[in-house]
Amino acid sequence: MNIRETLAGFGEFWNEFRKSTLGLVGLGILVLFLLFGTFGQYLTPFPGATENWRNIDFWQDNAQAAPPVWTNVPWGTQAAASAFLSDAKVEVQELDGGVKQATWSFAYPYQADQAPRDVIFAFTGTGQVPVILSVTRPDGKTVEISRQQLDLAEGELQRVSVTNSGAQSLIEFIRSSDEALASKLVADVVKPTRLLFAKIDPQMAETPVSLKGSYTFTLTALYLNETSKVEDPSVRISGAVSGLLGTDISKRDIYTGIVIGIRWALIIGLVTSLITVLIGVLLGVLAAYFGGPVDWVINRVYEYFYLMPVIPFLVVISAIFKITIWALIGLIVLFFWTGAFKPVYGMALQLKEEVFVEASRALGSSRWRIILKHIFPMVLPYSFAVMALSVPGVIVYEATVSILGLGDPNIVTWGGILQAAFGQGAVINNLWWWVVPPGLMIALMGMAFVFLGTALDKILQPKLKTR
Amino acid sequence: MTNTNVLEVKNLKLHYFTGQGVVRALDGLTFEVARGETLGLVGESGCGKTTTGVALLNMPSPPGRIVEGQIFVDGVDIVGLSPRKLRREIRWTKVAMVFQGAMNCLTPVYTIRQLMDETYREHVDPYTKAASEAAMKKYVAMVGLPDHILDRYPHELSGGMKQRVVIAMALFLEPSLIIMDEPTTALDVIVQAQILNLIKGLKKDLGLSYIFITHDLATEAEVADRIMVMYAGKAVEIGTNQQIFGTQGPAHPYTAKLLAATPRLHVKVDELAFIPGSPPDLINPPAGCRFAPRCPFAKDKCLTAEPALTALGPQHQVACWKAMKDVDYERQ
Numbered sequence: 009m010n011i012r013e014t015l016a017g018f019g020e021f022w023n024e025f026r027k028s029t030l031g032l033v034g035l036g037i038l039v040l041f042l043l044f045g046t047f048g049q050y051l052t053p054f055p056g057a058t059e060n061w062r063n064i065d066f067w068q069d070n071a072q073a074a075p076p077v078w079t080n081v082p083w084g085t086q087a088a089a090s091a092f093l094s095d096a097k098v099e100v101q102e103l104d105g106g107v108k109q110a111t112w113s114f115a116y117p118y119q120a121d122q123a124p125r126d127v128i129f130a131f132t133g134t135g136q137v138p139v140i141l142s143v144t145r146p147d148g149k150t151v152e153i154s155r156q157q158l159d160l161a162e163g164e165l166q167r168v169s170v171t172n173s174g175a176q177s178l179i180e181f182i183r184s185s186d187e188a189l190a191s192k193l194v195a196d197v198v199k200p201t202r203l204l205f206a207k208i209d210p211q212m213a214e215t216p217v218s219l220k221g222s223y224t225f226t227l228t229a230l231y232l233n234e235t236s237k238v239e240d241p242s243v244r245i246s247g248a249v250s251g252l253l254g255t256d257i258s259k260r261d262i263y264t265g266i267v268i269g270i271r272w273a274l275i276i277g278l279v280t281s282l283i284t285v286l287i288g289v290l291l292g293v294l295a296a297y298f299g300g301p302v303d304w305v306i307n308r309v310y311e312y313f314y315l316m317p318v319i320p321f322l323v324v325i326s327a328i329f330k331i332t333i334w335a336l337i338g339l340i341v342l343f344f345w346t347g348a349f350k351p352v353y354g355m356a357l358q359l360k361e362e363v364f365v366e367a368s369r370a371l372g373s374s375r376w377r378i379i380l381k382h383i384f385p386m387v388l389p390y391s392f393a394v395m396a397l398s399v400p401g402v403i404v405y406e407a408t409v410s411i412l413g414l415g416d417p418n419i420v421t422w423g424g425i426l427q428a429a430f431g432q433g434a435v436i437n438n439l440w441w442w443v444v445p446p447g448l449m450i451a452l453m454g455m456a457f458v459f460l461g462t463a464l465d466k467i468l469q470p471k472l473k474t475r
Numbered sequence: 476m477t478n479t480n481v482l483e484v485k486n487l488k489l490h491y492f493t494g495q496g497v498v499r500a501l502d503g504l505t506f507e508v509a510r511g512e513t514l515g516l517v518g519e520s521g522c523g524k525t526t527t528g529v530a531l532l533n534m535p536s537p538p539g540r541i542v543e544g545q546i547f548v549d550g551v552d553i554v555g556l557s558p559r560k561l562r563r564e565i566r567w568t569k570v571a572m573v574f575q576g577a578m579n580c581l582t583p584v585y586t587i588r589q590l591m592d593e594t595y596r597e598h599v600d601p602y603t604k605a606a607s608e609a610a611m612k613k614y615v616a617m618v619g620l621p622d623h624i625l626d627r628y629p630h631e632l633s634g635g636m637k638q639r640v641v642i643a644m645a646l647f648l649e650p651s652l653i654i655m656d657e658p659t660t661a662l663d664v665i666v667q668a669q670i671l672n673l674i675k676g677l678k679k680d681l682g683l684s685y686i687f688i689t690h691d692l693a694t695e696a697e698v699a700d701r702i703m704v705m706y707a708g709k710a711v712e713i714g715t716n717q718q719i720f721g722t723q724g725p726a727h728p729y730t731a732k733l734l735a736a737t738p739r740l741h742v743k744v745d746e747l748a749f750i751p752g753s754p755p756d757l758i759n760p761p762a763g764c765r766f767a768p769r770c771p772f773a774k775d776k777c778l779t780a781e782p783a784l785t786a787l788g789p790q791h792q793v794a795c796w797k798a799m800k801d802v803d804y805e806r807q
Binding site for chain 1: 566
């Protein structure tokens, strides 16, 4: 019967809630956030990003500071997007003397005007394997990027970047058709991918004209003996544009960062506001109900934390201790419970004089019973509203602390992304896609909770007045 | 002590310890209530009626404290009892109270069923849901309400219905004594009459003992068997309904003044009678009779010596030098 009553109560609540457009918008945004916070990390292009956010190797195949893909507007220049090629045509040939030759061919249709930042051949190999990496262009010419004699430990990962090690090969390639141009090029200065994806003409170094069509990246390996082998070859294109929200200077995908940041924003916001409000309400009710010395002590403690400047305090604390996110939540709770305390204290002072409290005493209720069953439920609706309204405050606070560089370095938060952006000159370098999305997300999440809180406030406050 | 008395109060003193001084809200109160009897408590606002009621639950609100005296409920002195014993064995099981402004007695966030069930669960051992449910239905029916109000929240009920619920809750555990603190004050006259009839009917059917607190003498005349008139924390006159309201009139000048100040339907009055002055300061009560400064019959004796409650006749006690025909008073 209790479940039925609760359901009925909830139905009634929902009927009222439905009338509030703001509340529904807030709820919608929150549900989206919850879905993305729960499943989003599996939908990002980089599944292990949560653990590897600060691992440079994890991101090394990405483009650096690349704008989002949707900056390729139909009427503008098309920049090559990032791509990951793993489907290869494999050919294995028996050569003389028991030597095998394996060839992987990756097809890459290229239709952009602006060349990608880099093309990376990656594979794992074992033992002695001579490899040849080459690119066949749509004009039928083949560029040999690198020819290496590798001696690999078992399963060692090998990466060959065109940008890093292809400059000289490309100059040689140009020399075969235009001697004069090649002699003007300096290996340290040219951008190899721009040459690779350009039509051969005298101006190709300064104003390359992109050669559109199908490119084939070929990896040829020789297995000199039984143990040597090459596995999992792939070609990664580091685009001139990358991902839904671009990349940062450390080559990290910002969309992935935003998605995995949702979880922490929700955890920080909800956990912190839940605990702060609970503590604030409990202390408020206790101080008011017990009065006397209890009241005095709690109020003095309140004043202490209310008047204490938080940021300097946190700066000092984080200078001494290494702050984890849980410690940070603890510290925020320590200062934020004051928000709910005074209003609840005031309400409880009034409530404890109510006849029903006296009646409950006459009925033989103990003090704790009166507090928990007769005063607490009366301030609970208010607490819910305060809780929803304090979530954005807490999220912004964590972001503030992170921007100051005092956050937990082991987790991904929007504040942390912003801090990296400011620290590494995103604003000066015009990397707007690094700054705007996390800022917007903080605002959006704050907005969702404010909408919810306002709607709750409207529904729950009149209930208090019906007495 | 005789077993016919549900309640015996002896020399009860309850003081409020405020920053300004000690307020002697109850200063040596002695009375008793017999089984099946209704004792009416009347007096001006602030004379200690409600304080008396709360004291009988040994539940003075801070900074108040019972400093002296004994309260025997069914022969058990409740003054020295531990809070736990008070909660378990006295409050509501022995003595129940219907509070002033009873409509605010019901915590607004619970249904009537939840509120009544909580009471039952707290006090009845062993608790069974069926027994609790049966008791609820019985008493709700007894106060003339339909079953379905059990599922209502307090704000969904009218004032009269809430009052009935509160009375049902007071009856619920079948206490020895029910204190009614102005149970009809906030209600309109029709509902007042209904509630008073209900109270009288219940008394007749269940043989309940009441203490009925009100400042409305007409109501008191209706329901009370005996009347205790209080003034400034003391009982000034205790007598039967007949002795107080009868043709020969009350013995104490204060009671007489109180009666005279009651508007009457069939007598044309140009100006209502009232008692000049105001009740004395209870921190520094006047020496002598506390009513003396406002009493038209006050003489020197009244201002210096305090009269004790003295038997005037069978069941009739009064604290007044004039009524007691004191020799010194007569001479002055």
